[in-house]
Amino acid sequence: MKQFKPQPGFTVLAYKLALDPNTTANRHLHSHGGAARAAYNWAVAYITAVWWQRKAEQSYGIAEDQLTEWRSWSLPSLRKAFNEDKRTNPRFAHWWGENSKEAYNTGLANAAAAFDNYAKAKSGRRKGRVMGVPRFKSKRKAHPTCRFTTGTIRIEPDGRHVTLPRIGRVRFHEDASRLRALLDAGHMRILSATARLHRGRWFVSFQVEEKHRLVKVARPDTAVGIDLGIKTLAVLADSGGVLGEEPNPRHLERAQKQLRRAGRVVSRRQGPDRRTGQQASKRWEKANRARNKIHHRVANLREDTLHKMTTRLAREYGTIVVEDLNVAGMGRNRRLSRRVADAAFGEIRRQLTYKTRRRGTRLVVADRWYPSSKTCSRCGVVKAKLPLGMRVFVCENCGLVIDRDANAGHNLAALAARTTGTGVAGDLDLVKAKSKPRGADRKTRSTRPRHEAGTGRAGGTIPSPRAGAETGDRQQDTGAQLVLW
Structure with a gap:
């Protein structure tokens, strides 16, 4: 080509x-x-x-x-x-x-x-x-x-x-x-x-x-952390502490009733069979077109929602921080696979990548092993375990009680300051992420990367994310990858 x-x-x-x-x-x-x-x-x-x-x-x-x-x-x-x-x-x-x-x-x-x-x-x-x-x-x-x-x-x-x-x-x-x-x-x-x-x-x-x-963004000196999820599509937290939420419209889940009804109609028609050479009947083709029309509408609604959200973020903030999610691994969970596919986490990151490039802003990708949800956004203490069912983060060290996704958004927003030096758009202090061992995506005991002392082990602490915004030039990166365009 x-x-x-x-x-x-x-x-x-x-x-x-x-x-x-x-x-x-x-x-x-x-x-x-x-x-x-x-x-x-x-x-x-x-x-x-x-x-x-x-x-x-x-x-x-x-x-x-x-x-x-x-x-x-x-x-x-x-x-x-x-x-x-x-x-x-x-x-x-x-x-x-x-x-x-x-x-x-x-x-x-x-x-x-x-x-x-x-x-x-x-x-x-x-x-x-x-x-x-x-x-x-x-x-x-x-x-x-x-x-x-x-x-x-x-x-x-x-x-x-x-x-x-x-x-x-x-x-x-x-x-x-x-x-x-x-x-x-x-x-x-x-x-x-x-x-x-x-x-x-x-x-x-x-x-x-x-x-x-090039058009100047609305807030070039502000970084925003985006925590993606299923219950809420995106929880936003900027470097000033302002929170916002993008609700998950769940287009595919809303259309399930229509799809089930259309699928039953298709199954009752004479469809194609490659083994016997049987051709599809006209009624099957008509019913299949009706079912495909529902799928097309769901895909168009999802595409419209994601484009509006990513365009609004790229126009407003000078630095955007997202997580490096293992979307393929999440899709193998039989209980969540359909909702993960409907949320389209990979598509959100793809759109943010080229839209920030087009506007001359930064996209910071947090390392896959960065504990954004387990880390206290006030004092920096890292929890040993935080099950998915626990939606409220409670810090035993400082007593902070905050929503789990909001806490992760604060940590991601503060990560931009420690990665770039000051968190101000245009000031770069590139720090490369630590390389992962082979097979690290499987998250087995033998392939998990070893934590250094005081950087994430149970009971240890990492520098406070909020404090990092003030003393970012003295902080060490806790695992981020800067995508600069």
Whole structure:
């Protein structure tokens, strides 16, 4: 996939807008998405055919130097082979000219990236879970998508339509006059456009090169600690001690009654069966669309809630402190997995990461082993145990009685002062977090990091979080990771 480098003073951003295509435009969009999927499946078959051929030849005892040569999966090689095959292959010979070349290039580029990720994961050069061999995309399950990098990509002067290569003029569902004004002023340039069918409707995403426009946040000298949870989505505590709460709307839980009813209707219809080749009935498809519509509404409500919260925080505070939560581990708890998924802790951190980067502010990520809930925010004493069922923090040393989440928010807000030196936006004293041992995420007795004397063992104390804001230059970091953009 082509990567763009921004010019000095510009940055690469993306804008996603919904479309309202008419019947003709909808047919063209589906055709381009299907062409991209067909090109992807062709590339997978083209590469894996040689793998199976070599495996069969090895079983016959053929020497290594006489085996069929490997085929390259780089994008130029795939594009050259596809152009030679598309005119004679019966799958493409009669209709490949109906779509833009960008549709086929999208599928080939995605296949090249998939094989590259598989090779890197196989050799240990890729972070994350091991990637499997790329598989064919199903027409029923795949999301039609097409990326345009050349040709006519234009937002019309009325701000209500977009022109895409070979597809033509498509109407926006929302007004894009602001983007058109930036284009006319020379503050923006469109690099590419990606059309994708998502949650039952078409969207277009513009990758643009936009001029830097840094806007000063409302409180640049204030740090806020965010303690995420299920009962309350986020408890906020800034360096001035002001508390705030973001209630958890629990969109998925509210829709459970509707989903159960829709699921029962789907189960009574004749659905598809890959083992017997049974096709889904029209009534099953209609009931499945009704059930998917409920899921789409839940996802849209969740996305709207998270974007409004993270945007408000990024606009107001100069420093934001969050926890490095083990969301994957929390999702394995069968009693909490659905509520954890509905809260979307990982999505909150992802949005805060790029929104603070865009506004030139700081995001401090507390270490996963930092005891924000067990530490007294007044005197700094660390409790040995604090079960999840205990929602009120009571300090036996100073007698502080405070809500558990509020106490954690105060500790996170004060952590910014000890990490950056003074806690004032713009003053940096970067302290790296302690590395964790292998397998530390499992939280077993043998893999827990050893606590140093007086820094978290039962009965020990750490410097008071509130006192750290005043004498931050003399404090030692208790485990934080600063993400600076």
